[in-house]
Amino acid sequence: MTGKLAQIIVLLGAPGAGKGTVAQYLKSKYDVCHFSTGNLLRNEIQEGTNLGMKVKGIVASGGLVGDDVINEIVEKNLGETVGGCSIVVLDGYPRTRRQAEVLDGMTSGKLKALIRVVELSIDREALISRLSQRLVCSECGNTYGPKDGKSTCSCGGGLIKRKDDEESTIRERFRKYEEETLPVSSYYGDRLVKVSGSGTPDEVAQSVDGVLCSFGIEKRR
Numbered sequence: 001m002t003g004k005l006a007q008i009i010v011l012l013g014a015p016g017a018g019k020g021t022v023a024q025y026l027k028s029k030y031d032v033c034h035f036s037t038g039n040l041l042r043n044e045i046q047e048g049t050n051l052g053m054k055v056k057g058i059v060a061s062g063g064l065v066g067d068d069v070i071n072e073i074v075e076k077n078l079g080e081t082v083g084g085c086s087i088v089v090l091d092g093y094p095r096t097r098r099q100a101e102v103l104d105g106m107t108s109g110k111l112k113a114l115i116r117v118v119e120l121s122i123d124r125e126a127l128i129s130r131l132s133q134r135l136v137c138s139e140c141g142n143t144y145g146p147k148d149g150k151s152t153c154s155c156g157g158g159l160i161k162r163k164d165d166e167e168s169t170i171r172e173r174f175r176k177y178e179e180e181t182l183p184v185s186s187y188y189g190d191r192l193v194k195v196s197g198s199g200t201p202d203e204v205a206q207s208v209d210g211v212l213c214s215f216g217i218e219k220r221r
């Protein structure tokens, strides 16, 4: 890092609002690194680590992993990502007010990064239908909807339904979102910009481009 303050773009939004899709879009068009706590946890579970065993049931049931556990994983891994990238897209973290406070502590301390927040807002029933139909790549984590008409990922990996995309689990994830994550939006106040997540992926991408432009972030040349 060369003196310039790193920027962290926090993607907020209910499950299925399109955080993962927007993160993929940003990776394809901008010089950013993607940091997803959901992906970190799924890797731990897949590798059968102690942490993975500890969180497996919680992730499968749509609950939230405890703040202390998640903050520790982020503290352990985020520094490396911020050190290697001037713009980091944070997907799935923070999900509680406590996590947002810890992230502020990290970035005003040794990480030195500016936090901006993009919240994807979308109607609840549209979200439930979107989530119960979505497929993810078992290799790279890219997500696909029914309109994509794909049975394999562009990386060659097979597409599977995520265990936590079953309808009862989706409802639990919503309940948690409304209870724990909605207060995170108000915590960020004027650091947060809202974008409608209801349009087509191209329309959402265009709105996100506008927000990033207002942050002074340009597309890769």
Ligand code: AMP
Binding pocket: 015, 037, 038, 039, 041, 058, 059, 060, 062, 063, 064, 065, 066, 070, 091, 092, 093, 094, 095, 096, 099, 164, 173
């Ligand atoms: P995601 O891929 O972001 O939807 O995360 C999948 C699951 O991992 C969530 O439903 C939670 O069980 C867990 N998880 C991911 N990030 C967090 C977080 N910041 N706090 C608590 N649990 C999390």
